[in-house]
Amino acid sequence: MRVVSISVNGLKRAAENGFFEWMKELDADVVCVQDLLARTYEFDDEIFHPEGYEAYFIDGENPEDGGVGIYSRHFPKAIMYGFAYEPADRQGRFIQADFDNVSVAAMLAPCALGDDDKQAEKDGFMNAFMEHLQKTLRKRRQFIFCANMQTAHLVTDASSKYHKMEVSGFLPHERAWFDEVFDSLDYVDAFREVNKEKKQYTWWPEWAKGWRKQAGWRTDYQIVTPGLRNVILDGYIDSGTRFSDHAPVIMDYDIEM
Template sequence: MRVVSISVNGLAQAIDRGFFDWLADQDADVVCVQDHRMRVYEFDDPRYVPEGYEAYFIDGEETEHGGVGIYTRHFPKAIIYGFANEMADREGRFIQADFDKVSVACVLAPCALGREDEVTGENDLTVLDHKDAFMEAFGQHMQKTLRKRRQFIFCANLQTAHHVTDTSPRYHKLDVSGFLPHERAWLDRLFDEMGCVDAFREVNKEGDQFTWWPEWAEGWRKHAGWRTDYQLATPGIRKAIEDAWIDDETRFSDHAPIIIDYDIEIGF
């Protein structure tokens, strides 16, 4: 099973830049798309669905919240929209497809980079408060999920890098969201205490493995990047992870796709 995850900063724009042409060469079983910025009804138009795939998407009340979706070549047993968190579900931040032997979810965390202290208008919460609230809720969901016997893969743009090796050195001393101590500590708990698996790092130990280059960073696909996009796996999948790489030659958005092969039969 090959799983692709990519944050597109607007799906229509990514398609215009060749996303579907690129996807036709990937032989992916499941494609998780974050930040599509579309309305669900628009996916009735075949131009937004690549040939050979079924499309399942959720949007937010406001399109700028992003929305997430899943393209799959295999009919799922069930689709779950949201994870029973009112804020996240209103913003279209989670969708899950259940297959016979594994579930694959697509997740988009709020971005607070450069807007940390901006007030959202909701109970005087800042944008960083909003992100932290989502991460707390999603962490609780992950804690419950990791106790289940079923196996899961979460394709997630968490808007946060974990270790110093996951960001360019130019960001290490910046006091900005995405690499703050409490955000990195959240990932410590996810991996070290809850036992979640960073599927990419399980098999790929190379340096300069970045998935996101902020728009204000100088250069394109240089070294000034972050690895904020993950495929999070339950422990039972650890030994099934075969290969993982980032295609940083793409030009669909300021994020690069992360592709991982698993020794899992997804079909029935």
């Protein structure tokens, strides 16, 4: 099972730049897309429904909030829109597809970089999602959360120029959130399970003028439940794409759909 997570910063623009051709060549089973930047009704055109894939979207009251979607080569048993946290559900930040053996979710955390007033909103979201992760552990199925978390976890996940900067996305309490998820709750950072190398970035802030060079962060994750640790086969970051300032995270799992 191949699962892809990518933040496109506008699905329309990504489509114009060959996103769906790339997706087909990748032969992915499930593609989780963040930052749609449009209303769901704007995706009625056949270009947004490539042959062989089912498409599901959720948007927010304000398209600028992002919106997320899931493309799947397999019909899901159910689709869940939101995770019962009203601000995030209203902003279209979470969608989940349930299959026979696993559930896959696309998620987009709020961004507070360069806007201190939004840090409280981001922290509220992260706290609510932490509660959701705790509840998820009690369920009798496995989960893959494909997320643009707008945060880098370890010092190896951010360029050294940010290590002494106090900026949203690399604040101590934000990084401690990941410590609790991966250490206390025993969730797995799927990419880091197969790749321990430095400079594995998925996002290059334009304000840092480090496009695809060293001034990057790894803010895009596939967070999986503990029961999937031993079925992670391989994974990589496709830094050669040019659909947005984010690179996709591509993971292969030994899971039958």
